[in-house]
Each structure stands twice: as structure tokens, then as C-alpha cells.
Amino acid sequence: MNLLRTSLIRDLLTDVFLNLFRKRMRALLTMTGVIIGSFLVVLIFSLSNGLSVFLDQQIRAVWDENMIKVRLEKGGAPEKMAKGMFGGLGEPPQEVTEENKEEIPGAFEFRHIPHESIQKLKNIDGVQEVQPEIWVMPRSMQVVGDDRQFDAIVRPWIMAGPDMLAYGQDFSTSAARECIVSEAYLVALGYSNPTQLLGQTLKIRIQEDAYIAMAGGGQMDLKFLDKLRDVAYLFQNPPEDPELTMISAFIMLRDLANSSEIKALTTEPGAAKVFEAKVVGISKKGLLTNMIYLPPDLIAEMGRVFLRNPDMYTKGKDGKFGIEGLVRVSDPKEIPRIKREIKKLGMKSTTLEDVVGFIHGLFGALSAILTVFVMIAGVVAFFSIVNTLFMAVSERKREIGVLQAIGATRGYVAAMFAAEAGAIGLMGGLIGYLLGTVLCIVGNIYAAQGLPYIPGGNWGNILGVSDLFVTPWWVLPLMILATAFVGAFAGVLPAKRAAQLDPAEALRYE
Amino acid sequence: MAAIEAEELTRIFQVGGEEVRALDGLTVSLERGSLAAVVGPSGSGKSTLMALLGGLDTPSSGSVSVYDQKLNGMAPVDLAAYRRSTVGFVFQDFFLLSHLTAIENVEVPLKLAQVSRSERRDRANELIELVGLGHRGEHRPQQLSGGERQRVAIARALANRPKLLLADEPTGNLDEKTGMAITEILLNLNKDRDITVLLVTHNPELAKQTEIQFHLGGGKLQKTICS
Numbered sequence: 261m262n263l264l265r266t267s268l269i270r271d272l273l274t275d276v277f278l279n280l281f282r283k284r285m286r287a288l289l290t291m292t293g294v295i296i297g298s299f300l301v302v303l304i305f306s307l308s309n310g311l312s313v314f315l316d317q318q319i320r321a322v323w324d325e326n327m328i329k330v331r332l333e334k335g336g337a338p339e340k341m342a343k344g345m346f347g348g349l350g351e352p353p354q355e356v357t358e359e360n361k362e363e364i365p366g367a368f369e370f371r372h373i374p375h376e377s378i379q380k381l382k383n384i385d386g387v388q389e390v391q392p393e394i395w396v397m398p399r400s401m402q403v404v405g406d407d408r409q410f411d412a413i414v415r416p417w418i419m420a421g422p423d424m425l426a427y428g429q430d431f432s433t434s435a436a437r438e439c440i441v442s443e444a445y446l447v448a449l450g451y452s453n454p455t456q457l458l459g460q461t462l463k464i465r466i467q468e469d470a471y472i473a474m475a476g477g478g479q480m481d482l483k484f485l486d487k488l489r490d491v492a493y494l495f496q497n498p499p500e501d502p503e504l505t506m507i508s509a510f511i512m513l514r515d516l517a518n519s520s521e522i523k524a525l526t527t528e529p530g531a532a533k534v535f536e537a538k539v540v541g542i543s544k545k546g547l548l549t550n551m552i553y554l555p556p557d558l559i560a561e562m563g564r565v566f567l568r569n570p571d572m573y574t575k576g577k578d579g580k581f582g583i584e585g586l587v588r589v590s591d592p593k594e595i596p597r598i599k600r601e602i603k604k605l606g607m608k609s610t611t612l613e614d615v616v617g618f619i620h621g622l623f624g625a626l627s628a629i630l631t632v633f634v635m636i637a638g639v640v641a642f643f644s645i646v647n648t649l650f651m652a653v654s655e656r657k658r659e660i661g662v663l664q665a666i667g668a669t670r671g672y673v674a675a676m677f678a679a680e681a682g683a684i685g686l687m688g689g690l691i692g693y694l695l696g697t698v699l700c701i702v703g704n705i706y707a708a709q710g711l712p713y714i715p716g717g718n719w720g721n722i723l724g725v726s727d728l729f730v731t732p733w734w735v736l737p738l739m740i741l742a743t744a745f746v747g748a749f750a751g752v753l754p755a756k757r758a759a760q761l762d763p764a765e766a767l768r769y770e
Numbered sequence: 771m772a773a774i775e776a777e778e779l780t781r782i783f784q785v786g787g788e789e790v791r792a793l794d795g796l797t798v799s800l801e802r803g804s805l806a807a808v809v810g811p812s813g814s815g816k817s818t819l820m821a822l823l824g825g826l827d828t829p830s831s832g833s834v835s836v837y838d839q840k841l842n843g844m845a846p847v848d849l850a851a852y853r854r855s856t857v858g859f860v861f862q863d864f865f866l867l868s869h870l871t872a873i874e875n876v877e878v879p880l881k882l883a884q885v886s887r888s889e890r891r892d893r894a895n896e897l898i899e900l901v902g903l904g905h906r907g908e909h910r911p912q913q914l915s916g917g918e919r920q921r922v923a924i925a926r927a928l929a930n931r932p933k934l935l936l937a938d939e940p941t942g943n944l945d946e947k948t949g950m951a952i953t954e955i956l957l958n959l960n961k962d963r964d965i966t967v968l969l970v971t972h973n974p975e976l977a978k979q980t981e982i983q984f985h986l987g988g989g990k991l992q993k994t995i996c997s
């Protein structure tokens with residue numbers, strides 16, 4: 261019908277805004293609910309998006325998309341114990357079986373990934389290389405020719421991947437004595453230019469410390485305890501023949517003494533060993549500021565020193581791979597298939613997507629909770645618009661009558677009020693969006709400058725990587741649609757009432 | 771040819787369970803181009819008649835037809851179109867939209883008729899000029915005197931070139947001198963533009979200037995005087 265004509269709609273909308281302007285204070289007050297709601301929407305989604313982007317970047321700093329972390333399904337997943345420790349709450353005790361043994365803290369056994377499995381991993385189509393996962397916590401790092409020592413964490417470069425390289429280049433070979441250090445060291449060292457650090461040699465000190473190997477547990481093979489038990493049993497229950505006892509004891513003690521765990525305990529008292537590595541690259545800064553990335557051979561060597569276990573990371577005659585492996589694939593698109601094949605090998609895998617997905621899920625849940633509050637604001641806004649519009653209709657009865665007398669259809673009158681309600685919603689939404697955006701900008705400026713009241717923390721160095729508030733592109737169109745809809749929907753009843761007004765009645769005067 | 775043909779018009783209002791017969795079987799007709807007055811005591815049904823003729827209200831029984839358009843049974847949308855194009859209303863209380871200027875008030879019916887913006891301006895200016903308010907077009911109603919407001923209201927009523935002008939006590943709120951001027955305008959409209967004018971008045975002087983006077987009483991036509 262004729263309401264669909266564009267000229268009429270344009271004129272109607274102009275009138276609607278003029279009408280709102282007539283009662284601007286009331287319109288503004290009515291909008292409060294919408295303003296608060298949309299303000300919250302902007303803040304919540306920008307913050308959760310910003311944090312999510314930020315964490316995403318942080319995770320990518322230590323987890324390349326081409327990388328899969330693998331562990332044995334059995335003997336490689338101590339986190340399952342959480343269920344054993346807390347899952348029993350309110351449930352009858354569970355029977356210990358071969359299947360659920362992992363969940364029982366007392367029954368858990370660490371196992372190194374066997375070499376055959378590593379070989380099978382390497383044989384999977386699309387797998388480029390497999391390295392052991394190595395955690396090394398050096399005593400310090402130091403630039404040769406500089407007295408100062410700085411703290412550091414050493415990680416395999418395979419974890420971060422080539423896209424984290426900010427300056428310089430990748431390692432020349434996997435055996436190279438080279439390193440890639442975090443950009444944050446430029447700040448620590450007082451360098452203004454990456455070229456000042458590139459090409460320098462670093463001294464990385466690793467403390468030999470056997471007790472960490474013991475406490476770390478994960479690096480200790482349980483066969484070692486079996487050997488110890490055998491010796492103890494022999495002496496507790498000696499055979500009749502003393503000669504046999506002697507020979508058995510000798511063999512057992514020799515095996516025990518040669519086990520890497522005992523060797524670790526009996527060699528020289530722990531000393532710091534210095535490794536030298538040339539800085540060939542600088543990685544993008546991130547939340548973990550003290551990162552030094554290394555090629556596989558160098559970090560494995562450090563790891564053996566760190567654990568004081570010469571057999572670790574597939575070295576020595578009893579070479580152990582470690583409980584975790586890092587698998588690098590050539591194409592991330594192949595990951596789902598490769599994951600399935602890894603599972604067939606009795607191993608579980610974790611990819612960047614798993615970790616990021618987990619975090620996104622966390623923020624999704626947070627957003628969902630906050631969205632409930634937004635919806636409450638929406639409901640309040642809805643009723644406040646309904647109320648205002650009913651008021652406007654009864655105030656403007658005569659005006660409605662006049663309009664009808666000079667030819668306005670009921671549809672036009674209804675559309676006028678519905679549009680007015682929609683406009684209240686829309687304007688409220690836009691004002692809220694603007695306020696939210698302003699707060700986001702201010703928040704980002706503050707975040708970039710650092711938060712002075714967090715002791716010792718200058719977040720600017722980290723958050724400079726990405727903004728704290730990043731408004732997703734879809735927030736504005738969503739807001740426009742949602743607020744206009746809430747408004748127009750709130751306007752339905754008042755508009756109906758306006759349209760049903762009897763013009764003759766409205767224009768009576770006595 | 772008839773401008774208005776109303777037959778057996780009855781309009782009953784329910785007031786607190788009681789029936790009020792505002793119009794009670796009234797029959798009138800009026801030739802095109804004529805100038806007529808409706809007179810009668812207060813409560814005799816004059817305004818009710820105007821509302822029925824103007825398509826603002828529907829009769830309880832009886833029929834109305836204006837310029838061959840039968841109003842009975844007309845769809846609300848068509849009735850709105852009828853009010854927009856065939857009739858123009860002038861009220862005692864002017865009923866201008868207070869937030870709009872004189873020109874803008876005249877433009878409202880043109881807007882509703884979807885006349886283009888530029889043509890709207892031109893026509894509104896022309897009409898404001900016609901009612902002798904050329905210099906006050908940008909003023910708002912509260913800045914205008916009663917007589918001036920009624921002139922704006924007349925200009926507005928004329929915006930869509932109606933064939934029938936219904937004026938319900940157009941001078942009722944004006945002093946005698948101003949009222950005369952307004953009357954003058956209405957008479958001229960009838961004469962120069964060939965618009966059928968039906969006006970309600972209490973003023974015998976004004977009534978005398980019309981060709982026909984319908985005397986109402988108790989919702990019925992008491993007598994018709996042609997002068």
C-alpha cells in the first residue's frame with residue numbers, strides 16, 4: 261500500500277526525529293536502558309574479543325599452527341588424575357581397572373614414548389619431524405661482553421614456528437649453536453634497534469640439578485625402582501647358596517649403579533654449565549617475555565644437563581625420548597587426519613586449535629553470562645519505551661485526530677509511533693555504542709601506557725602487541741538491528757492504540 | 771449536481787448506558803458550489819453532522835455521499851484518502867500542530883498526499899499568501915494571533931484542493947472584527963474557487979451571508995432557509 265512509498269517513509273522518519281527532539285529530555289531518559297545495554301554489549305564483546313585475540317597471539321607465540329603435541333594415552337596424561345582426586349565426590353568408590361588406572365593418583369605411571377611409536381609418528385603422511393618436548397629453565401642468559409645476567413626460559417623453536425619471527429632469520433641447521441630471542445630482551449638490554457642484538461653471542465647457563473630430575477618425576481623411569489626392589493628382596497630373602505647370592509647381588513647392584521637415575525645422583529655436585537649460542541633472530545614480543553628459542557639438538561643437550569640424565573631425549577645407550585613429543589606437520593589442513601592416525605598409535609594429541617578453542621570457549625561462556633545482563637537491560641529498555649510511547653499517544657491524541665482529519669491513514673499513525681519507538685531504540689543503541697567505543701579507546705590508551713598501580717607491571721610492553729578492547733565488526737550492525745527492533749517491537753502496542761483512536765472523539769471540544 | 775446527499779442520518783452515542791441521539795434521522799442535500807450554514811443551539815448535532823460528512827465518524831444508520839462518493843462501507847484507507855483529497859476541515863480551535871511553522875502546517879496534508887518536497891513548498895507558500903500571511907510563514911502557531919492561526923488552518927484545509935470545505939464554528943474563538951475577515955476569506959473561496967462551503971455558526975450575521983441555512987434542533991433538521 262501507499263505506506264511503502266519511499267518519499268512517505270522519508271518524510272515520516274524526518275517527522276519522527278523531529279518529534280523525538282520535541283521531548284528530547286524524555287526521549288533521552290527513555291533511552292537510558294537501551295544506552296546501558298548497548299554500552300555493555302560494546303564493552304563486553306570488545307573486551308572478550310580483545311582478550312581473546314590477545315591470548316590467541318600469546319598462545320601462537322608458544323604454539324605454532326603446524327605443531328601437534330603428543331603423549332601416550334596411558335602413562336602420559338597425569339591431568340586425568342584430577343578426576344580421581346575430585347571426581348569421587350558424592351560417588352561410590354570406583355573399582356580400579358586397567359582402563360581407569362590413569363585416574364587413580366596412586367596407580368599412575370609415567371611412560372616415555374617408545375622409539376617404535378616415534379618411528380611410526382614420523383612415518384605418518386604429512387609429518388615433517390618429531391622432536392621431544394623439552395622444558396629447560398636456565399639460571400640466566402647473558403650477552404657476551406656484557407656483565408648483566410637476565411632470566412630466561414628456553415623452548416624448542418618448533419613450538420613457536422616461523423611466523424613468530426620478527427627480525428633476522430631461522431636457524432641454519434638443526435644442530436646449529438644458534439638462538440632466537442624474544443623482542444622483550446631489547447627492552448631489558450636497552451637496545452633501540454634489533455640489529456644491535458642480532459649476531460651477538462649469548463651465554464646460557466644451565467644448572468645441573470639431579471633433585472629436579474627426581475622431583476620432576478616425569479623423567480624417572482620406574483624400572484629403576486624395580487631394580488632397587490630386586491636388590492632389597494635379594495638381601496631380605498637370600499638364597500641358600502651364598503655364592504649365588506653374591507653373584508646375583510653383584511649383577512643387580514651393577515645394573516642399579518649404571519642406571520641413569522643413580523648416575524645423576526652420583527656424578528659431580530651440580531654446577532652451572534654454559535652454552536653459547538649466536539642470536540640469529542628476534543621473535544615477536546608476547547606475554548612470556550623471557551623466551552629463548554633453540555634448535556632441537558642444542559635444547560636437547562641443555563635438557564640432558566638440566567635433568568642430569570645423559571639418556572634423556574634419545575641419547576645414550578638407554579636413550580629415552582621423553583613423555584611428550586612435538587610433531588611438526590607440513591600442512592595444518594591435514595591436522596584432523598593426522599590426529600586420527602596419532603590416536604590409532606595409542607597417543608593423544610593437542611593442537612593449537614584445541615588450546616585456542618578452549619580459550620575461546622571460555623570467553624564464549626563469559627560472554628554468554630554477560631549477555632544475560634544485557635538482555636535484562638533490553639527488557640527494562642523495552643518496557644520503558646512502551647511506557648513512554650503510551651504516554652506520548654495519550655498526550656498527542658488531538659494531534660493524531662488532526663492528522664487523521666487531514667488524511668492520515670491508521671497505518672500511517674501506527675507507523676509514526678512504531679518508528680518513533682524504533683528511533684528511540686536506535687538512537688539509544690548508537691549513543692551506547694559511541695560511549696562504549698570511547699571507553700574502549702580510553703581503555704586501550706591506558707592499557708598501552710601501562711597500569712601504574714599494578715606493582716612492577718608495565719603492561720604496555722605486552723599489550724602493545726594487541727589492543728585490550730577490539731570491537732568485532734559485527735557489533736555495530738547487530739546493535740543497529742537489535743535496538744531498532746526492540747524499540748519498534750515496544751512500539752507495537754502503543755502504535756496500535758494510536759491507530760485505533762477515534763478522530764471525531766479526539767477533536768471534540770466543549 | 772449534488773455535493774452532499776445525506777439521508778436519514780442517525781448517530782447514537784452510548785453515554786453511561788444511555789443513548790444520546792446526536793443526530794436523529796436527518797436528511798440534507800447541497801448543490802455543488804453552494805455556500806451553506808448549519809445553525810442551531812449547542813448540542814443540536816452540528817458538529818456530529820460535520821464529522822459524518824467529513825468521514826471522521828460513521829453514522830449509526832443512514833447514508834452519506836459526497837461528490838458521488840458513498841461514504842458508507844468505505845474501507846478506512848479509502849476514507850482517509852477521501853479526507854485527504856475531497857474535504858478540507860476548519861475547526862473552531864484551529865488545531866494547528868504547535869511544533870511546526872505556519873508553512874510546515876500547511877505542508878502536512880501535502881506530505882500525506884505524497885506531494886514532492888519542492889512542490890509542497892511552492893503550494894504552501896502560495897496558500898499562505900492567499901490567506902494573507904505571506905510575511906508570517908516561518909512563525910509558529912504560538913507566535914500568531916487567533917485570526918492568523920485560523921488563516922493558517924484554512925490554508926491547510928485547502929492544501930489538497932478539496933471540493934468541499936467543512937468549517938465548524940470557524941469564528942467561534944475570534945473577536946467580531948477578526949471573525950469578519952475569516953468569513954470574508956471563506957466567502958471568497960466559495961466564489962472564486964468554486965469550492966462548496968458548509969459552515970457551522972452561531973453568528974446570525976455570518977449565517978445571513980450564506981445562500982442556504984440548515985436549522986438543526988435535537989438532531990433533526992428543523993427548517994431550511996434559502997436566501
Ligand SMILES: Nc1ncnc2c1ncn2[C@@H]1O[C@H](COP(=O)(O)OP(=O)(O)O)[C@@H](O)[C@H]1O
Pocket residue numbers: 765768783784785790791792810811812813814815816817818819
Ligand atoms: N463522542 C460523543 N460521545 C457522547 N456524546 C456525544 C459525543 N459527540 C457528541 N455527543 C453528544 O451529541 C450531542 C450533539 O453534539 P454536537 O454534535 O457536538 O453538538 P453541537 O456541535 O451542535 O453543539 C450532544 O448532546 C453531545 O453531548
Ligand SMILES: [Mg+2]
Pocket residue numbers: 816817818
Ligand atoms: Mg459543536
